[in-house]
Amino acid sequence: MAQITLHVNGKARMVDSDPTTPLLYVLRDDLELHGPRFGCGLSQCGACTVIIDGNTVRSCSFPVSSAKNKQITTLEGLGTVARPHVLQRAFVEEQAAQCGYCMNGMIMTAKVLLDKNPHPGDDDIKRALEGNLCRCGSHLRVMRAIKRAASERV
Numbered sequence: 001m002a003q004i005t006l007h008v009n010g011k012a013r014m015v016d017s018d019p020t021t022p023l024l025y026v027l028r029d030d031l032e033l034h035g036p037r038f039g040c041g042l043s044q045c046g047a048c049t050v051i052i053d054g055n056t057v058r059s060c061s062f063p064v065s066s067a068k069n070k071q072i073t074t075l076e077g078l079g080t081v082a083r084p085h086v087l088q089r090a091f092v093e094e095q096a097a098q099c100g101y102c103m104n105g106m107i108m109t110a111k112v113l114l115d116k117n118p119h120p121g122d123d124d125i126k127r128a129l130e131g132n133l134c135r136c137g138s139h140l141r142v143m144r145a146i147k148r149a150a151s152e153r154v
Helices: 023-030 086-093 103-116 122-129 139-152
Strands: 002-008 011-017 049-052 055-058 071-073
Touching: 011 023, 049 103, 055 103, 086 103, 086 139, 103 122, 103 139, 122 139
Parallel strands: 002 071
Antiparallel strands: 002 011, 049 055, 049 071
């Protein structure tokens, strides 16, 4: 075990963890952040996506020790129930979720996309979301939500 300081959602948090533990487990089990979800455990579905230093990272296979001294943002760090982030609001307004399991990955991936490309086209959105799996098939509503968020960010 090691003492590791993580910078999560703008706050320094100290955890006592095996350095090889996946970041996802520390976020959920130690810090009680439940936006990122365990999906496949193989970095293939996107449910565990977080943003680290402005890039999407699959936290299920990212060792907690590699997150030291980096800025980590989880879904909880985007907005609140009272003041949701524009993407969170757009996903609700477009009813983009069916079961909602993949929404963490979809929203976090869309956040990085819009930060890097404020006005993405359909192909840009599709390319960004390629690695995010949704078994419910809400892809068209997800696309509409991202476009809505992009138009509202102006």
